[in-house]
Amino acid sequence: MKFTLFALLAAAGLGSLGTAEAKKLTHKEATAKLSAAGVKWESSGGCSDKNGASCTSFTGVREETIAGAITLKRACGCSVTITGGTETGHASGTYSHWNGYKLDFKKASGLNNYITNTFTRIADRGSDPQYKAKSGNTYVNEGNHWDVTFFTDGS
Template structure:
């Protein structure tokens, strides 16, 4: 049980690693299962264990670890990451929505890791919805998330990651050792999750 609690904590569960299967652990397992498209039965069977270790529920499908909005939202909720949209919606084809449909598993994991490492409250303001710049490493292709600027997040990024110049639009760039790139666009952090 300690191994499962340790794995759940990678996703922001915040459990005591004590080996006890209490209500808190049961709740976090069920939430994790739900967010990964698994039966939320609280049982750590082979599929749940694989998802805990790899971050993906598997299942073939050739989706290269792309998530549905519901799966990503569940993962973010479990980690205490919030999101907002001007239209209060999640339709990927509307610029006023914040959608996670087609978000890469690595990008979702990166946001959860950022939440845990920074200790900051995170609010996602842009996901995979239309209306962002195109390109291989784009929002639409699941590589980018926008985060509301807070002093906590800005201090963490600028104090932890190396300044790496400015983008063509003048945004200051900071690059993490993982290769993830943080661009300060003035009213939000545009983050490209490469790993």
């Protein structure tokens, strides 16, 4: 039953699993989608170069990751600001920033309250509190920002 429901949702474009075959976006495509949904982003270096550690780049981000950020904003009903994307300087791995699965979000009271009151607290990642959504996406409080892994396009 679960597989059938998931298959129907996926076929309708309403759900997806993170896969290596997922569509990757250009920086321009990603920012257009984010802007249209009211999701903000900022860069400490004022740049968008994927190879610049002080930049915030969306080059090569998975389409599902951007959809997940938009879903998060809508579900939260609060302001969300992305501070980290696919740029260099983050930890490596399959489900990494570089591979388009992760985004960093600026901490703000509305977002903080939404994450901590909506999602399930799971084992800490190192010493950082971690929360998991029903979608499987994880939210890690890294002190000055939320490190979010989008395995699916749901929040």
